[in-house]
Amino acid sequence: MDASLLTIQPASPEPIYRQIVEQLRRLIAGGQLGAGDLLPSVRDVAAFHAINPMTVSRAYGMAESEGLLERLRGKGMAVAATVRPTQTQTQRLALLEPQLQALVRHARELELPADAVLRRLGRLLED
Amino acid sequence: MNAMLKDAADRPGPPLAARDLGHGYEGATVLRGIDLDIAAGSVLGLIGRNGAGKSTLLRALLGLLEPTTGETRVFGKPALAMDDGIRQRIAYVPQQPEALAWLTVAQMFDYLGRFYPRWNHAFARDTLARWQLPANKLFGKLSPGERQRVELVRALASEPELLVLDEPAAALDPVARRELLREIALRACEAGITVVFSTHIVSDLERVASDIAFLHQGRLLLHCPVDDTKERYARLWLPARLGPHAPASTLGRRSHADGSVSVVIERDAHGRWPDEAAQPGVRLDVLGLEDLFVEIAE
Structure with missing residues (x-):
């Protein structure tokens, strides 16, 4: 994997380390990154995007503790051998969590009852 | 690298520390009650509106002006009584550099190279060329932007352990700015240097700080x-009818024309x-740094 595959938006309300983890999750779930693929070094990512190296370390550490990445001695970080592109339904659902939470927040702001929102969502999903 | 680690072990205090720092000019208070510890290896972005006191704070931290209250320490030593040994480990670039106006850039760098034990000649030469700076022109004849760029090259070439930059982005085009940020990021990574910079370009700060x-x-x-x-x-926004139910906040509160409150x-x-x-009807917005800054500083 190359550092240029990541997109960093410094002005986003989402901290940069979370942006990196989120992209790794999606790249792995989508199969663009496979088990054993090497990740760019912290230095390479920090240099390419001109971001603080501690931010990159934090993202890698978080992805490692989630089981997405593993540290290979002498080679750096790699996609964990146990990771498969076809994840379980629960894992794929977890990727939707931020959008679902945003939906809940908007619904509350608009003071919409839950059943009305669920009915509409159900119809959209059936289409 | 090993020499730097050894230095780090000998180092008695954090790169910068201020206690109850205050300063004023002609009756007007510029800084009041500043307590600040800057840990080794951190990259601190200092943000504030024009006139907030950023430049004064940077100068006071480095002992370049005498505070009216409190004190500042550089690597554990009083900032007002620094010796050459500590000076060689620091680089500071003010917004309007004036130093050594009677030398050409090349002469100035040659002179400084003898003062700084870790002076990086190759970096100085290459970066001057990349940033299109004329090595044979008198420093005093350069434009303000060129002077600040030369000073940035000078500061980086001295391989400091503490780098203090006052609005470094002002003199740089976007490409050179990105290059400076990259340099800061890499040095923080490899040499473990401490950086303090003031800026009004918040996205720079979000990248590298x-x-x-x-x-x-x-x-x-x-x-x-x-x-x-x-x-x-x-930021929590409450419609007019919920205005009285806003939480007490010390950081920022704004009343809008329609009676709503954030x-x-x-x-x-x-x-x-x-x-x-x-509460139903309120809105919670997660803020980028720029929006947070505006909410607090308005």
Whole structure:
């Protein structure tokens, strides 16, 4: 994997380390990154995007503790051998969590009852 | 690298520390009650409106002006009594550099190269060329922007352990700015240097800073890791009818023309927002740094 595959938006309300983890999750779930693929070094990512190296370390550490990445001695970080592109339904659902939470927040702001929102969502999903 | 690690072991105090720092000019108070510890290896972005006291704070931290209250320490030594040994480990670039105007850039660098034990000749030469700076022109004849670029090259070439930059982005085009940020990021990574820079370009700060300090009307309102600004603070908007139910906030409160109110709220020790944030009809916005800054500084 190359550092240029990541997109960093410094002005986003989402901290940069979370942006990196989120992209790794999606790249792995989508199969663009496979088990054993090497990740760019912290230095390479920090240099390419001109971001603080501690931010990159934090993202890698978080992805490692989630089981997405593993540290290979002498080679750096790699996609964990146990990771498969076809994840379980629960894992794929977890990727939707931020959008679902945003939906809940908007619904509350608009003071919409839950059943009305669920009915509409159900119809959209059936289409 | 090993020499630097050894230096680090000998080092008695944090790169920069201020206690109850205050300063004023002609009766006007510029800084008041500033307490600040800057840890080794951190990259601190200092943000504040024009006139907030950023330049004065940087100068006071380095002992370049005498504070009216409190004191500052550089690597554990009083800033007003630094010896050459400590000076060689620091580089400071003011907004309007004036130094050594009677030398050409090349002569100045040759002179400085003898003063700084770790002077990096190759870096100085290459970066001068990349930033299109004329090595054979008198420093005094350069434009203000060129002077600041030369000073940035000088500061980086001296391989400092503490780098203090006052509005470094002002003199750089976007390409050179990105290059400076990259240089800061890599040095923080490899050499473990400590960087303090003031800026009004918030996205630069979000990229490269590990910590951020908000200076407002001479006071330090916030000093925290940069990720905390996005995860610990948010803006709560309440419609006019809920205005009286806004949580008490010390960071910022704005009343809008239609009677609605917005306040900056903070998570408690358990990571929860104040109860008022759960009322129906209120809106919680997670803020980018720029928006947070505007909410606090307005």
